[in-house]
Amino acid sequence: MRVSYGGSGTGGLTPDSLSGEPVWLDLFERWLAEGVSAQIPEPNAMVVATVDAEGVPATRTVLCKGVDARGIVFYTNHDSDKGRAIATHPVASATFPWVAMERQVHFRGPVTQVSREETRAYWTTRPRGSQLGAIASEQSRPIASRAALEEQAADVARRAGGVDGDAPIDVPDNWGGYLIAPTVVEFWQGGANRLHDRVRASLVDGRWDVARLQP
Numbered sequence: 645m646r647v648s649y650g651g652s653g654t655g656g657l658t659p660d661s662l663s664g665e666p667v668w669l670d671l672f673e674r675w676l677a678e679g680v681s682a683q684i685p686e687p688n689a690m691v692v693a694t695v696d697a698e699g700v701p702a703t704r705t706v707l708c709k710g711v712d713a714r715g716i717v718f719y720t721n722h723d724s725d726k727g728r729a730i731a732t733h734p735v736a737s738a739t740f741p742w743v744a745m746e747r748q749v750h751f752r753g754p755v756t757q758v759s760r761e762e763t764r765a766y767w768t769t770r771p772r773g774s775q776l777g778a779i780a781s782e783q784s785r786p787i788a789s790r791a792a793l794e795e796q797a798a799d800v801a802r803r804a805g806g807v808d809g810d811a812p813i814d815v816p817d818n819w820g821g822y823l824i825a826p827t828v829v830e831f832w833q834g835g836a837n838r839l840h841d842r843v844r845a846s847l848v849d850g851r852w853d854v855a856r857l858q859p
């Protein structure tokens with residue numbers, strides 16, 4: 645269970661690796677593309693942490709479905725545990741654990757809902773089965789059995805004209821995108837003898853400050 649890092653030839657992370665505006669975007673997009681090329685599983689999966697009304701943190705994996713100068717976007721149910729936590733404390737962190745690449749990128753910052761237009765644009769790209777599944781699931785609520793869940797899903801599909809129907813399905817009001825607009829982005833690259841490279845970009849008074857951190 646003890647793995648040595650720094651052997652993959654992907655090193656060379658320094659504060660100068662970050663450039664452009666915002667300073668984290670180019671390198672993040674490059675690392676994501678390298679993860680896709682390396683065919684690591686679900687390279688856009690990220691572990692998102694939120695804090696609930698009692699101050700208790702929770703994490704779960706979601707898929708990042710948008711990256712641009714504003715930040716990173718994921719889609720979920722607004723009435724889910726994470727949705728309710730964000731409504732109370734509109735902040736989150738997100739970590740891309742690219743272990744196979746000996747890399748990690750960490751974001752944190754305020755969270756807002758994306759516009760309904762942006763949500764609708766993404767919703768229409770989803771397969772019909774995924775749209776129906778999102779409507780059928782009262783995410784994070786208990787349900788008596790798998791059979792009850794399938795009955796609920798069949799009921800939603802019936803009312804929408806069937807799983808194979810072609811009538812467009814409206815995006816539900818309680819489903820949409822969240823934007824994490826980072827104030828901190830940290831890149832981590834594994835190095836030999838636990839001397840990993842860490843470079844953190846922090847937004848201070850509207851400017852990105854870049855520093856190397858000790859591992």
Ligand SMILES: Cc1cc2nc3c(=O)[nH]c(=O)nc-3n(C[C@H](O)[C@H](O)[C@H](O)COP(=O)(O)O)c2cc1C
Binds near residue numbers: 686
């Ligand atoms: C690889 C992977 C990707 C996932 N992607 C999403 C996603 O994009 N949106 C989502 O709502 N849940 C996604 N989930 C499920 C979440 O991890 C979680 O179980 C669900 O959103 C409920 O979380 P909550 O009760 O904390 O709100 C994914 C799970 C895995 C393992």
